[in-house]
Amino acid sequence: MRATEENSGIPSRPAPRERIVSSACELFRQHGIRGIGVDAIAEAADTNKMTLYRHFGSKDDLICEALRHTSEKAAAMWEELEAANPGDARSQLEGWVEARARCLCEEPFGCDFANAAVELKEQGHPAHTVIENFKNQQRQRLSDLCRSAAVDEPEVLADTLSMLLEGARVSRLATGSEGPSMRFVRACEAAIVSFAGPRKA
Structure with a gap:
């Protein structure tokens, strides 16, 4: 059975939350906060919207975390x-x-x-x-x-x-x-x- 990304055990692969924040920072920077949606962020982070919303309750929460990062x-x-x-x-x-x-x-x-x-x-x-x-x-x-x-x-x-x-x-x-x-x-x-x-x- 294919392991999920949370427990894959691959040390070189950042955790989903880290990938989401990093991708959001870069996409917000390039396209603007209003110019990019959560679908594109999830895709860039190599995950899905369900995982994104499990870590961040809303896009606004993700925006705040990206700025803190x-x-x-x-x-x-x-x-x-x-x-x-x-x-x-x-x-x-x-x-x-x-x-x-x-x-x-x-x-x-x-x-x-x-x-x-x-x-x-x-x-x-x-x-x-x-x-x-x-x-x-x-x-x-x-x-x-x-x-x-x-x-x-x-x-x-x-x-x-x-x-x-x-x-x-x-x-x-x-x-x-x-x-x-x-x-x-x-x-x-x-x-x-x-x-x-x-x-x-």
């Missing part, structure tokens, strides 16, 4: 910044700029959270809480880093850098890599120097 990558980025420059907040801040610049090149569809916020316009959608919490957490971590770097007005610098990032994402989608987004790093560096001064030799 994406947020884990951001948490890993902060850990990498700290590991690369332990005890050096200024270098970590400069590393943040470099990491975000790389992400700009690796995000052909823009920011998953910003896209979801724009697409899910109805009030009360559960994804809005996930999006708001994520954006606020990122803002707080950047503010804390700016404060540790002993800059003037750390919250203002953090918001400036955040707005430069969001603007660069939109600019890249609208005008391509040769538009204003190509100066993201220089703009961030100028902002850091204006609040913290040049690096001391």
